[in-house]
Amino acid sequence: MKNFLKFKKTAIISLLLILCLVLSSFVFATGETDENSNKVKNVILMIPDGMTIAHTTLARWYQGGEPLAMDELACGLVRTYSANNPITDSAPAGTAYATGYKTQNRYLSIFPEISSMPGVGQVEEKDFYKPIVTILEAAKKSGKSTGLVVTCQFPHATPAAFASHSDNRNDYENIAEQMVYNRVDVVFGGGWKYIGKNSRKDKEDLVSYLKQNGFEVTNSWEVAKNYYGSKIWGLFAQDYMHYDIDRNGTGEPSLAEMTQKALQILSKNRNGFFLMVEGSEIDWASHANDPVGVVSDVLAFDRAVKVALDFAKSRNDTAVIIAPDHTNGGMTLGNYSASADSVLLNNFLKYIRKATRTGAGVEEILGNNRTDENIKKVVSKYYGIDNLTQDEINAIKNAPAGRLNYVLGPMISKRSYIGWTSNDHTGEEVVLYAYHPNGYVPHGVIDNTEVCDYMAEIMGIDLGSFNENAYISNADLEEKGYDVFIDTGNPYNIQLVINSKGKTYTIPQNKNVLIEGNKQYTLKYVSVYIPGAKKFFVSSEVEDLLK
Incomplete structure (x- = not known):
C-alpha cells in the first residue's frame, strides 16, 4: 500500500510538472510573460550633455585608470542628427529623447516645418509647430511622479524639452512658466531668477503659484536635503550652477546629492516615476575647449550615475538609461604636436591634475x-x-x-596635447548605456528617437494615444466656426480670446487654464503661443468647455 501511494504521488508530481512545462511553453510562445517582465515602474534617464568617448577616456585616466560607473552598461550607439541638420543642438536632441520625434534646431518639443534630413518624414502643414506630448508629461498623466535634476538653469534646452514647448530655446521666461504650470514634482538645479516675481519681465509670481499648489520652493540645499514631502523645487543659483570643481564654498549641492534626494522623494509614489538627470556643463566646458571642466563634470556626472545604479540594483522595478544628446568640441587625446612614441600619460594629465x-x-x-x-x-x-x-x-x-x-x-x-576641432557641437554618434533589471536593453546603432520609444515601452506608456487629441490650434477653432483672436496687447501675457454663445473665454499663454468671467477651468496641457507663425495651441478639451 505504501509503495502504491508513493507511486501515485510521484505520478501526480510528474503530471503537474508536465502541465507546468506545457503552460510555460504556451506563455513563452505568446510572449506575454516576456512582455510583462520587461515593464518597470521607474525610469531614470541620464544625459551627459555633449559627452564624447574622448571625454570618458580622459576622465578614466584622470582617476588612475579606474572604470567609470557607467562603463559596465555600454550597449550601443545613438545617431543624433536633428530634422534639418546633421549637427543637432540640445533643443531637438532633448526633444527626440522626450517625445520620440525629431524637430529642427532651436525647437523644443514641437513639430518642425523643415524636415530635410534623410529618413525624417515631412509633417503636414497644419501640424507645423504643434506641441508634442513628452514622456514626462505622459508619465505624470499616468499617475507617476516626475523629476528634473540639472546643473544649468532649469529652463535651459535639455530640461525644457521634457516640460515645455517652444520655437525658441532661448525664450527662458515663457519656457519657465510652462514648466511651472506643468507641475513637475521635483526640480533641482539653477535658475531662481526665472521664477522670482521681481526678476521676471512679466512680474508673474511663480514662486507663489508653486507654493499655493503644495510645493516646497527653496534656494537652500540645507532646506532641500531635509525635506521629506513629495513636491519640491530647489533652485540653488540665480542662473546656472558652478562647475563641480568650482563649487566648494558656494553652498551648491553636487549632481550626485541632488540625484539621491530626488530619488528619495520620487520613489514614494507607488505608481512609479520618471526622472531626467543632466550633466549640463560637460557641454559648456567642451564649448570652451576646457579639459579641466570636462573632467570635473564627467566625473561628477558619473558619481550621479552610481547613485542611480545603486538605487536601481537595490530593487527590481527600475531602469537606467544614459545617453549623451550630442558630441561637442571634437576633442582628441593627441594633437599635431603629439606622436605615439613621444607623449606619455603624464603629458596628458600633468596640468589637468x-x-x-x-x-x-x-x-x-x-x-x-x-x-x-x-x-x-x-x-x-x-x-x-x-x-x-x-x-x-x-x-x-x-x-x-x-x-x-x-x-x-x-x-x-x-x-x-589635447586637440579640439570646434567650439561647437559635432555630428558623430554617441555611446548608449542602459541598465534593466531583466537585461532588456537596446543594442546596436539606434536613432535618438528610439531611446524615447524604449522608455515608453518599458513604462507601458502609449505616447501616440496621448498625442492623438492633445492640442488644437486657433486655426482649428476658427474652422469649427468659433470667433477667435490672439490678443497681443500685453507682449508679456499674450492670450487667446474666444467668443462663443455670448460668452468670452480667455486662455493665457504658458498656463493650463481657461477663464470665463469669474470661472476658471484647469486644462490638461499648457497653452503654447508661437509668435513667428502667429499660432496659438490649446488643450483639446477646450472645445468641450465651449459647448
Missing part, C-alpha cells in the same frame, strides 16, 4: 584685478602654470566677461 579650478572659476577669483603679476600668481596657484607667455597674459587680461574659460581652456589643452 594640478588644476583646482576651471577657467570660469579662475575668472571669479581674478575679478577685476587683471594685472600681469596677479594673473601670473593666480594661474600659477590654481593651474600650476608658471611659464605664461606675454601673449597669454594679454589674452587673459583682455578676455570678455564670462569668457575666460575660452582663453584658459585652450592654454591647458595645448600644454596637455
Whole structure:
C-alpha cells in the first residue's frame, strides 16, 4: 500500500510538472510573460550633455585608470542628427529623447516645418509647430511622479524639452512658466531668477503659484536635503550652477546629492516615476575647449550615475538609461604636436591634475584685478602654470566677461596635447548605456528617437494615444466656426480670446487654464503661443468647455 501511494504521488508530481512545462511553453510562445517582465515602474534617464568617448577616456585616466560607473552598461550607439541638420543642438536632441520625434534646431518639443534630413518624414502643414506630448508629461498623466535634476538653469534646452514647448530655446521666461504650470514634482538645479516675481519681465509670481499648489520652493540645499514631502523645487543659483570643481564654498549641492534626494522623494509614489538627470556643463566646458571642466563634470556626472545604479540594483522595478544628446568640441587625446612614441600619460594629465579650478572659476577669483603679476600668481596657484607667455597674459587680461574659460581652456589643452576641432557641437554618434533589471536593453546603432520609444515601452506608456487629441490650434477653432483672436496687447501675457454663445473665454499663454468671467477651468496641457507663425495651441478639451 505504501509503495502504491508513493507511486501515485510521484505520478501526480510528474503530471503537474508536465502541465507546468506545457503552460510555460504556451506563455513563452505568446510572449506575454516576456512582455510583462520587461515593464518597470521607474525610469531614470541620464544625459551627459555633449559627452564624447574622448571625454570618458580622459576622465578614466584622470582617476588612475579606474572604470567609470557607467562603463559596465555600454550597449550601443545613438545617431543624433536633428530634422534639418546633421549637427543637432540640445533643443531637438532633448526633444527626440522626450517625445520620440525629431524637430529642427532651436525647437523644443514641437513639430518642425523643415524636415530635410534623410529618413525624417515631412509633417503636414497644419501640424507645423504643434506641441508634442513628452514622456514626462505622459508619465505624470499616468499617475507617476516626475523629476528634473540639472546643473544649468532649469529652463535651459535639455530640461525644457521634457516640460515645455517652444520655437525658441532661448525664450527662458515663457519656457519657465510652462514648466511651472506643468507641475513637475521635483526640480533641482539653477535658475531662481526665472521664477522670482521681481526678476521676471512679466512680474508673474511663480514662486507663489508653486507654493499655493503644495510645493516646497527653496534656494537652500540645507532646506532641500531635509525635506521629506513629495513636491519640491530647489533652485540653488540665480542662473546656472558652478562647475563641480568650482563649487566648494558656494553652498551648491553636487549632481550626485541632488540625484539621491530626488530619488528619495520620487520613489514614494507607488505608481512609479520618471526622472531626467543632466550633466549640463560637460557641454559648456567642451564649448570652451576646457579639459579641466570636462573632467570635473564627467566625473561628477558619473558619481550621479552610481547613485542611480545603486538605487536601481537595490530593487527590481527600475531602469537606467544614459545617453549623451550630442558630441561637442571634437576633442582628441593627441594633437599635431603629439606622436605615439613621444607623449606619455603624464603629458596628458600633468596640468589637468594640478588644476583646482576651471577657467570660469579662475575668472571669479581674478575679478577685476587683471594685472600681469596677479594673473601670473593666480594661474600659477590654481593651474600650476608658471611659464605664461606675454601673449597669454594679454589674452587673459583682455578676455570678455564670462569668457575666460575660452582663453584658459585652450592654454591647458595645448600644454596637455589635447586637440579640439570646434567650439561647437559635432555630428558623430554617441555611446548608449542602459541598465534593466531583466537585461532588456537596446543594442546596436539606434536613432535618438528610439531611446524615447524604449522608455515608453518599458513604462507601458502609449505616447501616440496621448498625442492623438492633445492640442488644437486657433486655426482649428476658427474652422469649427468659433470667433477667435490672439490678443497681443500685453507682449508679456499674450492670450487667446474666444467668443462663443455670448460668452468670452480667455486662455493665457504658458498656463493650463481657461477663464470665463469669474470661472476658471484647469486644462490638461499648457497653452503654447508661437509668435513667428502667429499660432496659438490649446488643450483639446477646450472645445468641450465651449459647448
